[in-house]
Amino acid sequence: MTQSVIVQVGQCGNQIGCRFWDLALREHAHFNKKGFYDDTTGTFFHNPNGDSCGDNGRIQQLKARAVLLDMEEGVISEILKGPLGEIFDSTQLLTGVSGAGNNWAVGHMTYGSSSRDKIVDQLRKAAEQCHCLQSFFLIHSMGGGTGSGLGTKVLRLLEDEFPERTRHWSRC
Numbered sequence: 001m002t003q004s005v006i007v008q009v010g011q012c013g014n015q016i017g018c019r020f021w022d023l024a025l026r027e028h029a030h031f032n033k034k035g036f037y038d039d040t041t042g043t044f045f046h047n048p049n050g051d052s053c054g055d056n057g058r059i060q061q062l063k064a065r066a067v068l069l070d071m072e073e074g075v076i077s078e079i080l081k082g083p084l085g086e087i088f089d090s091t092q093l094l095t096g097v098s099g100a101g102n103n104w105a106v107g108h109m110t111y112g113s114s115s116r117d118k119i120v121d122q123l124r125k126a127a128e129q130c131h132c133l134q135s136f137f138l139i140h141s142m143g144g145g146t147g148s149g150l151g152t153k154v155l156r157l158l159e160d161e162f163p164e165r166t167r168h169w170s171r172c
């Protein structure tokens, strides 16, 4: 079975990404009534307890196979405080302070350069948690500075660093 990693960039990317996670959790809960960690669940979710689960083999904890990027803090900190907060941890997040002010060049060039190594590191960590990584899904806006500028930078990074993996992107 293969796995995929979702990369959400900027306000729009993170908000739409969270709608995806909400739906994915609901679907798994609907079809996986016994609550076992199986290959299907593993497509988008990582079991941080390894192969071991709790009593009766039921899932104790799930983490999204995701990397969350935003050059301001507000949206991601709201996500962490909300009902989806538990499926992410600090190693999957990268936030800045002031955002890219709706400026593609600031997102692409300024943050793209200063954050490159940290982003690659997070992508690698997410990839290393997969037995058989199939693809990356990138979610970002065409407007905004972070979504458009850093989002397109991340697309290039994925091509450079993971040339053999499929890339899908969703633009809003």
Ligand SMILES: Nc1nc2c(ncn2[C@@H]2O[C@H](COP(=O)(O)OP(=O)(O)OP(=O)(O)O)[C@@H](O)[C@H]2O)c(=O)[nH]1
Pocket: 009, 010, 011, 012, 013, 015, 016, 070, 071, 072, 099, 100, 101, 102, 103, 141, 142, 143, 144, 145, 146, 147, 148, 172
């Ligand atoms: N469909 C949809 N579009 C959104 C959402 N949030 C923002 N947008 C659109 O995204 C564009 C602005 O991009 P943002 O994602 O807010 O900006 P950003 O990527 O955070 O970039 P900066 O804040 O400029 O650094 C506008 O066209 C918004 O209408 C959302 O939740 N859903």
Ligand SMILES: [Mg+2]
Pocket: 010, 011, 072, 099, 100, 144, 146
């Ligand atoms: Mg923003």
